[in-house]
Every structure is written in structure tokens, then in C-alpha cells.
Amino acid sequence: MSAGKLEGGALGGADDLYREVILDHFKAPKNKGRIENPNAKADGMNPLCGDQISMTGTVSDGRLTDVKFEGHGCAISQSAASMLTQLVKGRSLTEIREIAQTYKFLFGVEGAKPGDIETLGDAVALEGVKKYPVRIKCALLSCNTLLQSIDDFDKTAGAR
Ligand code: ZN
Numbered sequence: 329m330s331a332g333k334l335e336g337g338a339l340g341g342a343d344d345l346y347r348e349v350i351l352d353h354f355k356a357p358k359n360k361g362r363i364e365n366p367n368a369k370a371d372g373m374n375p376l377c378g379d380q381i382s383m384t385g386t387v388s389d390g391r392l393t394d395v396k397f398e399g400h401g402c403a404i405s406q407s408a409a410s411m412l413t414q415l416v417k418g419r420s421l422t423e424i425r426e427i428a429q430t431y432k433f434l435f436g437v438e439g440a441k442p443g444d445i446e447t448l449g450d451a452v453a454l455e456g457v458k459k460y461p462v463r464i465k466c467a468l469l470s471c472n473t474l475l476q477s478i479d480d481f482d483k484t485a486g487a488r
Pocket residue numbers: 374377378379401402403404405466
């Protein structure tokens with residue numbers, strides 16, 4: 329059974345349909361790659377699992393008009409990056425920060441504000457990870473890296 333590929337059966341209790349969505353993003357990630365001359369970028373890692381994510385993005389008129397990621401690690405970390413980049417591409421930085429709050433709330437991150445769950449699209453499939461505290465960091469890695477990348481943009485834009 330393919331579930332064995334998800335290290336340690338992280339999604340053992342998750343619904344099969346959800347597991348399929350996650351594996352689809354893992355096998356055929358969206359927005360994989362690197363943008364040349366990005367004006368927003370950040371690198372993140374989750375030492376607990378060995379996951380790495382590099383985000384590069386283009387911010388124009390307050391919107392993230394393009395975003396790509398590179399990285400390696402477990403299926404959760406990589407599929408989350410695929411799902412999140414798909415969700416936020418083309419959105420305003422304000423919307424992205426709201427989506428990030430909703431996403432974090434999904435995993436019970438302290439202080440995260442609940443938002444409209446509908447805005448999370450495929451990423452809702454990751455909710456089952458919540459039952460595995462160690463895995464939550466895998467799911468949050470790309471979200472935190474994405475936020476860092478737009479913070480990086482704000483900082484460099486302010487310095488200009
Ligand atoms: Zn991981």
C-alpha cells in the first residue's frame with residue numbers, strides 16, 4: 329500500500345481521499361523551481377525531519393504575482409509547499425498573511441486566527457497531520473518560509 333511511503337504512517341488515520349490529494353501534490357508538485365531575480369525570497373528548514381524549502385517570489389503592486397519553491401524532505405513538507413504556492417500565487421500580501429493565519433489555525437498553532445477554511449483549498453487535506461505533533465512542523469515549514477519571503481520583500485522595499 330502506498331501509505332507506507334509516507335514515513336512512519338504519518339497519515340495513517342487520514343481519509344484516503346485526503347491522502348491521495350497529498351500524494352498527488354508530492355508526485356507532481358505545482359510551482360516547483362526558482363524564479364530568476366526574485367524580490368522576495370527565504371529559505372527554511374525543519375531539522376527535526378530534515379525538510380528544506382527555498383521560496384522565491386515576485387511581488388508587484390502589493391501582489392505576489394509569481395512564486396516558486398525548491399526543496400526536499402518528506403511528503404508532507406513538499407506537498408504543503410506545492411499546495412500553498414498554488415493558493416497564494418496572484419494574491420495580495422494582506423490576503424496571503426490571512427491565509428497563513430487560517431492555515432496555522434488548522435494545525436492548532438497558538439495565537440493563530442481562524443479564517444475562512446474555504447480559502448485553503450487542497451491544503452485542508454493536511455489537517456490530519458495535526459494528530460502527529462512532530463509532523464505539524466513539516467506542514468508549517470513552507471507557510472513560515474512563505475511569510476519570511478514576503479517579510480523579506482517588505483524589508484528590502486522599505487530600504488529602497
Ligand atoms: Zn517532514
